[in-house]
Amino acid sequence: MLFVLEDQNSIASQFMSELRDITIQSDRMRFRTNLQRIGNIMAYEISKKLSYGDKTIETPLAKMSISALKEQPVLITILRAGIPYFNGFQQFFDRADCGFIGAYRKEDSEQLKIKLDYVATPSLEGRDVILIDPMLATGFSVTEALKAMKDRGYPRHLYIACVVAANEGLDYLKKNIKIPYSVWCVSVDEKLNQQLYIVPGLGDAGDLSFGEKI
Template identity: 45%
Template sequence: MHIHNLSETRSILNTFVAQLRDKTIQKDSMRFRRNIERIGEILGFEMSKTLNFSQKQIETPLGQKSTEIMANEIVICSILRAGLPLHDGLLNYFDDADNAFISAYRKHDANTENFKIIIEYLTCPSIEGKTLLIADPMLATGQSMLSTMEVLKPYGIPKEIHLISVIGSQEGVDYINKNVSENVHLWIATIDEKLNDKGYIIPGIGDAGDLAFGPKLQK
């Protein structure tokens, strides 16, 4: 897998990530969502540099201009619900993209910290021969990303796969790296040191879904 860790280069991206982490700024859920959206825009822009382009003649009011236009057919698949602001950021730049959505959540065993990933909802167009972007802001254990890739298989074989994430753990990145092909790309804003015993990223930001949309109903 090709890992693109954007925190290794100084940019305004680091400011947006710092604001996501700040527990005082986190109280403003609209700002939290907007920062994830802006990070999605930056990750999408950097990813776009690796895509295919073709020449197109553009008619202006005063003449013609030959311009290189992105040629990839893109499908953005986001993991609900935390992935929605990240999805919006990517869609701001890839506005002709098709869209897919999947619900994936942790179901814990009774009285233990063990869990499995449950998928209850999926809507997806054909991804055959297309460029697939899988968006999930938190890459903790990596299980949700791999589960999503698995359930998308009946929808076709994509030309290429790009995983888009805001914050990951080194353990999760390593897990993905061991279980996907070498032509998969991971675009990530930053990578943290470890997971705690509950599988949450440390230092991380907390629960991205709750911070963006409020506490979830507890079952």
């Protein structure tokens, strides 16, 4: 399943335009804030698909039955670009177990490779897992993360939450992910360029959030 937020009119389109606009995105605090805001919105949308059950609570005036989450999802983000987006999810799922994966692009003369240098997650067995990464370009980061987490158990459902996706990455996931999953994004962009960055995209989300790396 593919959910594209821009298929519906919402304030997310305004936040998205500010993330992309080179005259606005240079303000790092605003860039991070807009990623966090979109994280809030996407967390709300994904929450509609989670499992709920009846729960009795007591107000100052009476007892009542309400609908509540049966279990908080596991939130996992890919460092460092995913941190502001992840913060938006964590504000909504504020009791969720969380995991972190360090991943970076390694380019050689033949092909792009994704290297992982840090993996820290709780058990994923039978749980709803939200994998949070702003840019879904090739899809390599997602599949490498899944390989690294395979000894943590198999999720009930994997929600891949990005901001911008490319069709090449979506096709790659379709061919290579064997567990139940869905992709949630704000926009599906036109293509990848020769360097495998999303076009028109928004640039390097990590650098725009935290400064250039060396």
